[in-house]
Amino acid sequence: MNNSPYFLKPASVQSVMLRVLVALLPGIAAYVWFFGAAILVQIVLASVTALAAEAVMLRLRDKPVMLFLSDGSALVTAWLIALTFPSIAPWWLTVLGTLLAIVVAKHLYGGLGQNPFNPAMVAFALMIVAYPLLMSQWPKVDATDFAGQWEAIFGSRQILDAMTMATPLDALRTVLRDPEQRAMIGGILGSKATFGNVGGRGWEWIATGYFLGGLYLLQQRIITWHMPTAFLATLFVVSGAFALYEPDRFAGPGFQLFTGGAMLAAFFIVTDPVSGATTPRGKLIFAAGVALLTWIIRTFGAYPDGIAFAVLLMNIATPLIDMYTQPPVFGHKDKRGDSP
Amino acid sequence: MSALQRLFKFHGGVKPAYNKEASTGLPIAVAPTPTLLVIPLHQSIGGMPRPLVKAGERVLKGQRIGGADGNASSAVHASTSGAVVAVEMRLMPHTSGLSALCVVIEPDGRDEWIARQPFDFRKASPTQTRDYLRDAGVVGLGGAVFPTHLKLNPGKHGKLDTLVLNGAECEPFITCDDVLMRERAETILKGAIIMREMLSARQVLIGIEDNKPEAIAAMEIAAQAANQAAGDLAMQVVSVPTRYPAGGAKQLIRVLTGIEVPHGKRSTDYGVQCFNVGTAYAVYEAIALGQPLISRIVTVAGNVGQARNYEALFGTPMRDLVALCDPLPDSDRVIMGGPMMGLLMPGDEVPVVKATNCVLVGSRKLFPPPPPEMPCIRCGECAKACPADLQPFEMYWFSRAKIFGKAQEYKLFDCIECGCCAYVCPSHIPLVDYYRFAKSEIWAREVDKEAADIARERYEFRLLREEREKQEKAAKLAAKTAAGREKAAAAIAEAAKPAATPEDDTKKALIAAALERAKAQKEQVHPGNVSNLTPEQEAEVTAIEARRAEIREMAKPHLRQDD
Structure with missing residues (x-):
């Protein structure tokens, strides 16, 4: 018989993970609306792969398979991989990425709760380094022909050119790197076909979906305000300052916040508790660091989006951040620090 | 008001x-x-x-x-x-x-x-x-x-x-x-x-x-x-x-x-x-x-x-x-006590005492066994719930790994064992049990250390005492020798008055005295248990020595292995 406390709050890892999945639904709905059902295929692919890999690894590690399989953590990783990979990527790319995330980034480091790096971001970073072209073929907005997408995922990729287009981030980078076009940046960003109202046609609505899901997570107290606020505020301030300083070289904060994976990162990726900082101040520093690195990589780097690398770099700094931001304990809260 | x-x-x-x-x-x-x-x-x-x-x-x-x-x-x-x-x-x-x-x-x-x-x-x-x-x-x-x-x-x-x-x-x-x-x-x-x-x-x-x-x-x-x-x-x-x-x-x-x-x-x-x-x-x-x-x-x-x-x-x-x-x-x-901090009684015959604010009757239905323990996902719920502003998941980590010094750095002893952290933990980790374990281990080590300290002090005191005794002995011996020399010198002086040079006699006497001392010392050092033996005893000793030599031979390969 156990010791005190004798009753527990009805909470579980499973319920936390399931609510995270629920919070992803609005963003997924917008994804399907603007880019077709291919994303659902990728989610299923990633989920099945993740669960199978998790089961095998649990078996090999002599852990209770059903208990851990039902905790939902593998599904969260799988969904994040599917949502960060191009939805018309070939099936094996998603499967390979998911296997790397679950087998290497998660279980080889000790499984649930032990991974120093965000598994989904490990998958993204490895795949974009290994297959830069495949990881850059994003679906065209409003091209929702499912048969074609299915063909692209499972069959020949010859018809691909007709289906893909550069993401707004990529498009903007191309423009900004060309001194002749740069002068017309205002007009280009105004072309709603690509750039929509703020963050790119279609993409801005997916971002809004993630934002709504994020508010749900806040309301459910699964995440705290620290990480999303610090991430979005930092991205806003840095991109805003540079856009003010030289508007024809730097995209403004509205675009930065609503394009690419910024909203997904703010509420679902930097908030991963296992690999991120845990103290209140540490969370602020961690998320601000990710935002700053993201902006730097987006602006000066060669990759379409910088979130994965930014997150992994800040994961390395997590223990240090936590160590230096320990909050004072009860009775030790004076300004001098440790002893009153 | x-x-x-x-x-x-x-x-x-x-x-x-x-x-x-x-x-x-x-x-x-x-x-x-x-x-x-x-x-x-x-x-x-x-x-x-x-x-x-x-x-x-x-x-x-x-x-x-x-x-x-x-x-x-x-x-x-x-x-x-x-x-x-x-x-x-x-x-x-x-x-x-x-x-x-x-x-x-x-x-x-x-x-x-x-x-x-x-x-x-x-x-x-x-x-x-x-x-x-x-x-x-x-x-x-x-x-x-x-x-x-x-x-x-x-x-x-x-x-x-x-x-x-x-x-x-x-x-x-x-x-x-x-x-x-x-x-x-x-x-x-x-x-x-x-x-x-x-x-x-x-x-x-x-x-x-x-x-x-x-x-x-x-x-x-x-x-x-x-x-x-x-x-x-x-x-x-x-x-x-x-x-x-x-x-x-x-x-x-x-x-x-x-x-x-x-x-x-x-x-x-x-x-x-x-x-x-x-x-x-x-x-x-x-x-x-x-x-x-x-x-x-x-x-x-x-x-x-x-x-x-x-x-x-x-x-x-x-x-x-x-x-x-x-x-x-x-x-x-x-x-x-209550369900958050109460103590499980070893039986219901135990008496009500001054600490008994509540006798809480439990059942499997009322207080079901906790679901299986899952790994900590560092979600921070425990830190949010801790009324002592601690980071319970860090203390858990170090208590579990038996890195007690680190657990203390995270203020383990500021924990009041209220149970809030374990109550909210989505991984159902019995956190307070880990803290109780760590605290008792630290106390036990402190007791051990105190005992060791006392033992060390005793040992050091013994060394000191032995050193002091040795010095005292040496001083006594030196005094004795000096007194002996004076006496010898005096005797020689007496004897040498009519005859040979006093120097030679003094030397001779000193040498004789030294030889005497060496002989006495040798006798003291010589182990008494193998001298003056009967023939039967000597035979027995020889037999024992032979057996020991045999055993040494047998042990040789093993010893080499160890080397």
């Missing part, structure tokens, strides 16, 4: 289901005297009281049966009159299942008191009053049973700002303070007046969680009357937000005054002292009525048909109280 009081918040805390209504429906009842009282001598923090009675003696109600062992201890009394049947080891109301010395009394049914004399504390010195309370066995009745007389000391400034009366009672199921405040508010405040005088406190703040409106109302009426009588506004009842563990002394002090008393510091250094309302009641009974502490209010609740509060004599078996409350058939355990 409570509206004027500014309140502070403490970090964290949880809101479990309170389950208090079940035991507040009926007034306090007096539990019947059992057929046998088993009164443990050690019922408080501090030294174990010495038994003052022997088997066969008759004792009166309120008679001291255990004398305080020094000042940091508290006396124990017979709960009723009767015969001492035994003074022996009995099972204690503690999870460990250990036994300790108890006085077993067979009540005679007459309930005959000792001569009760009120104690005029205004005429006595503070030390006398404190000694009186120590011998009256008054200890903190909130559950920690710290001797009250030790806390009734205003400290270095000679006066305090605030006396806090703790009526928060935040643990689920427990209502003993609630009903005491409802029914005996006036007596509690009379005790508080005595305490306030002893502490020279400016004000008395009575903190009660806002889920006890009846107790608040009763205490407010009593406080108004007390203030009117005193002509001041010193007594204030303060309704505090209901949130476990608002009744922790440090948390309540924080809520009422904004002061945080750090771990290991005295609250009087910050101008505050905190007592449970039941303790104030006991102080009044001891001082104004001359009655030592022999009973308390105990909530019997949980898996019972009719939960209720009983005034129970110390020594009453818990099962007698449970039986009064119609326990349900699936009951499988008895817990002393």
